[in-house]
Amino acid sequence: MANRKVAGPEIERLIQLLARLPGLGPRSARRAALHLIKKKDQLLVPLADAMGVAVEKVGVCSVCGTVDTSDPCTICCDDGRDPSLLVVVEDVADLWALERAGVLNARYHVLGGTLSPLDGIGPEDLNIASLVERVRNGAIGEVILAVNATVEGQTTALYVTDQLAGLDVTVTRLAHGVPVGGELDHLDEGTLAQALKARTRF
Amino acid sequence: MANRKVAGPEIERLIQLLARLPGLGPRSARRAALHLIKKKDQLLVPLADAMGVAVEKVGVCSVCGTVDTSDPCTICCDDGRDPSLLVVVEDVADLWALERAGVLNARYHVLGGTLSPLDGIGPEDLNIASLVERVRNGAIGEVILAVNATVEGQTTALYVTDQLAGLDVTVTRLAHGVPVGGELDHLDEGTLAQALKARTRF
Incomplete structure (x- = not known):
């Protein structure tokens, strides 16, 4: 947070770990930590539980690898x-x-x-x-x-x-081609070439 | 995720709870959940622990309210x-x-x-x-x-x-005025008026 401490090390650690989630930076991790702390019963407790369950139960499927x-x-x-x-x-x-x-x-x-x-x-x-x-x-x-x-x-x-x-x-x-909703003007030459080569009857 | 289930309810629940964090939507919550599961020992376990500690220890200061x-x-x-x-x-x-x-x-x-x-x-x-x-x-x-x-x-x-x-x-x-790094052109009239009224000797 700053050079001086504004809260116990446990809160700092929570923020640091949250900041390692994809999509959360240091700033949003602080916001997320504060949100969790304020919504202790509605969010922090269930999320801590859900993570505990995941730690215990989640594994890799021996058949398909998911x-x-x-x-x-x-x-x-x-x-x-x-x-x-x-x-x-x-x-x-x-x-x-x-x-x-x-x-x-x-x-x-x-x-x-x-x-x-x-x-x-x-x-x-x-x-x-x-x-x-x-x-x-x-x-x-x-x-x-x-x-x-x-x-x-x-x-x-x-x-x-x-x-x-x-x-x-x-x-x-998978087929290569123009993405649905895509504009030709914004597509790269490789995609356009593939889309032309693989053209289908209208 | 979809109408059909691709994983157990525990993973779905983790995703749903993560999606309630500020800064994470449904899509980034899925990404975060997968990241947590893949980095089980490096991230999921410590974060679950940190949340457990927060659940147990965090409270409001009786003096200042933080x-x-x-x-x-x-x-x-x-x-x-x-x-x-x-x-x-x-x-x-x-x-x-x-x-x-x-x-x-x-x-x-x-x-x-x-x-x-x-x-x-x-x-x-x-x-x-x-x-x-x-x-x-x-x-x-x-x-x-x-x-x-x-x-x-x-x-x-x-x-x-x-x-x-x-x-x-x-x-x-607090003083009202032009934010540091701010451009006058982009500021609202109220801020500019305050900055002018509170002008200081250069």
């Missing part, structure tokens, strides 16, 4: 999902984003990152072997590679495709 | 501060902001809001009686009314001044 409070996770246990459709994502955040889109009724496989030789991340650091195993053993008809449209994402997709070659499965990837 | 883990608070117990200088603020956030400015070496009195007849907030809802008592009993030479430059703040300042009339104390208020 985070959940049960193992296998909620999605892997959901019998209402199509067992033949498997969506491969880099990260849990991508899984959540795709679920919000609400188009698919599939299961997922979280790689846990992308191949990045410069950062020392090789195939053995990602959940690729377990993906191949899952496809080999399961009744999976299609694997959708829903990775980011970055160099690392596409490199990883290529590698995964290679690993799945020879197995009886169709491998697909 | 929040702290001790009563009387860190500031009220700080012998290095000038006991004759008392700064009256609306809220704990204002106290913290003034301490960051680092100009004063004073003690504080937190009113806990402003007079607002429309919202049913009268003098008895604020820490005004305790302020008068403190000034009457203490060796306080100057009371600085550091309230917001809003109608409610100024009304409250007037009322407090009235209550302190007759006591042997100088009551002062």
